[in-house]
Amino acid sequence: MIWPSHGSNPQYLYEAMDKQMPEERIDFSANINPLGPPRELKDRWGSLFQYISDYPDPLASLLKSKLAATEGIKETQILVGNGGAELITLIGRMIAGKHALIIQPAFSEYEEACRVNHCTVSYHQLVPGDWDLNLEALSEKLKAADVVFFCNPNNPTGVYYPSAIVEEMIKKCHIHSCLLIMDEAFYDFACDYQSIVPFIGKASNVVVLRSMTKMFSIPGLRLGYMMASEGLIERAKALKPHWSVNVLALKAxxxxxxxxxxxxxxxxxxxxERARLVQFYQQLDFEVSPSSVNFYLLRDPSIDVQLPLFRFLLEKGIIPRHTMNFPGLEGKWLRFAIKGPKDNDVLMEAMRQWRKDR
Structure with missing residues (x-):
């Protein structure tokens, strides 16, 4: 069967599984803020209608100005894009034909963007358990790589690697003349986040990707940005379609x-909610990744590939994210978003029943 390559859009998952999609369901496959969009956006949403007759600002000047002030960098070090996906696509075009190293498991679009641009792709695998980065082994692989993709906090494990580890990684990438693509799509969910943005001014080989769709629950609008040296931003901007970010997304x-x-x-x-879920899973002998953000990996250690649990939950209208297309996981884990207490209670009750029935 052909597995859907992303979370959300559960109709395609049920279709692939040859199952009828229940009318009542809870989608745990998309890692979006359970509180929804912020009140500031809800209260002013009606005023956005006046802007739809205008072309959007292709430079995103106002948004870049606010981002630059927030991050303490120059506007010329920021490029706004149509979600993180567009920015990853631009990077793929920038590195066409190069050797890309992807720290796995990771967001599947890194490899897709590399493959379509005829890159050689290799992996550095995180080991399940503590998901250690193993910098010594990584350093050896960097010798042959032109660019490395690193998602931090990691998707799908939710593990966050502190700035001391990232700084060491930046140094190793510099030694081996390797471009570091640091995807921080979920940085703002990490309570102990330590900014690496200051490294942009010191190292010309660092690109930081950010998404605004997860924290602010606006995936339908598509909005993200990248921060890097002025030279790298200019290279990416030259490849970007004009007006790719609509006026509603910019204003939002x-x-x-x-x-x-x-x-x-x-x-x-x-x-x-994460603490409550982890305590619950430990009591029922499930394995959970040590996540610091709004999602986590889970497995029932009594089975290898988690398809039986996956099917059980789908039949109850509970939709996890499969991991069939995450190298190194291949279905041995399931990923769940952390939702509000009511939805998490429904999930926990289903997991109790799974344990009771086995």
Whole structure:
């Protein structure tokens, strides 16, 4: 069967599994803020209608100005894109024909962008358990690589690697003349996040990718940005389609940056629910990745490939993210988003029944 390559859009998953999709369901496959969009965006949504007759600003000047002030860098070190996916696509075009090393498991679009641009692709595998980066082994692989993709916090494990490890990685990449693509799509869910943005001004071989769709729950609008040296930003900008970011997304992005309280409330909710879920899973002898963000990997250690559990949950209208297309996982884990207490209660009750029936 052909597995859907992303979470969300569960109709394609049920179709691939040859199952009828229940009318009542909870989608745990998309890692979106359970609180939804911030109030600032909800309250002003009606005013966006006046902008749809205007062409969007191709330079995203106002949004870049706010981002630059927030991050303490120059506007010329920022490129706004149609979600992280567009920016990954641009990077793929920038490195066409090069040797890309991907730290796995990871977001599948890194490899897709590399393959379509005729890159040689190799892997550095994180080992299940503590998901250690193993910098010594990674350093050896960097010798042959032109670029390395590293998702931090990692998707799908949720593990966050602190800035001391990242700094060492940046040094090793510099020694081996390797471009480091650091995808921080979920950085704002990590309570102990330590910014690596200051390294952009010191190292010309670092690109930081950010998504605004996850924390602010606006995946339908598509919005993200990359931060890098002015030279790298200019190279990426030259490959970017004109007006690829619509005017509604740009305006929403400006307002979302004023939503500090929304971010604080989200982090508190995620931290509380994650702790509650982990305690529950440990009591029922499930294995869970040591996540620091709004999703986690889970497996029933009594079975190898988790398809029986996956099918059981789908029949109950509970939709995890399969891991069939994550190299190194191949279905041995399932990924779940952390949702609000009510939805998490439904999930836990289903997991109790799974344990009871086995």
């Amino acid at each position: 992005g400006e307002w979302c940056l004023d939503s500090e309280e929304h971010v604080r409330l989200t982090k508190n909710l995620i931290r509380q």
